[in-house]
Amino acid sequence: MAPSGVASEADLLTRAVGDLATRTGLPVAFGGYEQSGAIDVTSVVGNRTGHLSTLVVEPTRGLGGRAFVERRPRLALDYRSSRNITHDYDRAVLGEGIATLFAVPVLVAGLPRGVLYCGSWAQTAFGEQTARAALQVAADLATELRVNDEVSRRVSRLAPAAPAPGLDAASREELREAYAELRRIGAEVADAGIRRRLEAIEERLATLSHDRAEPEAALDVRLSPRETDVLACAALGQTNAEIAAHLTLREGTVKSYLQAAMAKLDAATRHAAVTKARRAGLLP
The missing domain is CATH 3.30.450.40 (GAF domain)
Incomplete structure (x- = not known):
């Protein structure tokens, strides 16, 4: 199922x-x-x-x-x-x-x-x-099946932690890797309908690990799709070079997207940007 x-x-x-x-x-x-x-x-x-x-x-x-x-x-x-x-x-x-x-x-x-x-x-x-x-x-169906496989695999790993009040550190990391991978797959999809369905899954993943005990951040921030992609990879601890390879971008382009995201989030470091994005529900 x-x-x-x-x-x-x-x-x-x-x-x-x-x-x-x-x-x-x-x-x-x-x-x-x-x-x-x-x-x-x-x-x-x-x-x-x-x-x-x-x-x-x-x-x-x-x-x-x-x-x-x-x-x-x-x-x-x-x-x-x-x-x-x-x-x-x-x-x-x-x-x-x-x-x-x-x-x-x-x-x-x-x-x-x-x-x-x-x-x-x-x-x-x-x-x-x-x-x-x-x-x-046929290609569109294959893409959707590939996404289903990825989501099912990740969710099955997270399932034991679901009844707990929050996810443990390992499960949170698994969820964040799933989110970053879905973002990468979505960037390769040309069909607008499939992209919208992927975005709906991404939104659910972004809120799944949100700690509701924390006060909601009063941020009205809109990150571009690529800014979100880059920040999601940065959240996994990847360097600019690793992010560039993962997203098939130039390293300088990655740096520009990261700086733009940091400016929008009013963050001095990438770590601070990731933290603020998570609190705002923009990243898992």
């Missing part, structure tokens, strides 16, 4: 399959994750029969099985006559009336997690724009 505030993998898949149909303009889309050594299709949109809803695809078999093991998209312009795939799943695919089918693996950290499919009932040309749209949907 996904942590509170984080979409479940099933919800992410359902949303991705819907996006796939919308963004490619193709009438039918479906997909599933690898479960017990096979791809279990659990989400379908645009279907006219129930054939696809119970589809289980073995690796190397069919169009999706090849895409999964080869870790690259596969296209069958004329699925019925294609000689490049096995036809183990003709009953489901042809039973649905699909003529052209495109399968895209969902790769998380380079490893296949599942497959997304989109297709049409009539044989149709498959342009570059359609392929790009499908690949982007």
Whole structure:
């Protein structure tokens, strides 16, 4: 089960399959994750029969099985006559009336997690724009799964400390590392919707370790995204050079962001800036 505030993998898949149909303009889309050594299709949109809803695809078999093991998209312009795939799943695919089918693996950290499919009932040309749209949907889903993995891993480590009035030092450090990593991932994401969901998780992490026994700081401070990124790394004790490497920035740029954050927080040192940011709820 996904942590509170984080979409479940099933919800992410359902949303991705819907996006796939919308963004490619193709009438039918479906997909599933690898479960017990096979791809279990659990989400379908645009279907006219129930054939696809119970589809289980073995690796190397069919169009999706090849895409999964080869870790690259596969296209069958004329699925019925294609000689490049096995036809183990003709009953489901042809039973649905699909003529052209495109399968895209969902790769998380380079490893296949599942497959997304989109297709049409009539044989149709498959342009570059359609392929790009499908690949982007798969990439967006992979990013969200990667974030879920990171959040779940961190939350599971923090779970034993949850019933206590506050987090212990080790748990606080783990939480702060998670926050900094999510900030780094978010900076790599182009999709605005995914960035907003990441920001919501970051806000929850920023307040999770806040000591409510401390008086709330009367600060009306607005840090830029990069100022927050740099300060989050500084909170982990990283040097300017280490922050630059982590965020793929120039060391001089890191210094400028850090100085700007310190000025906004009216802090003479980076340590003081981190302390004030935490008290203001800007950092965990």
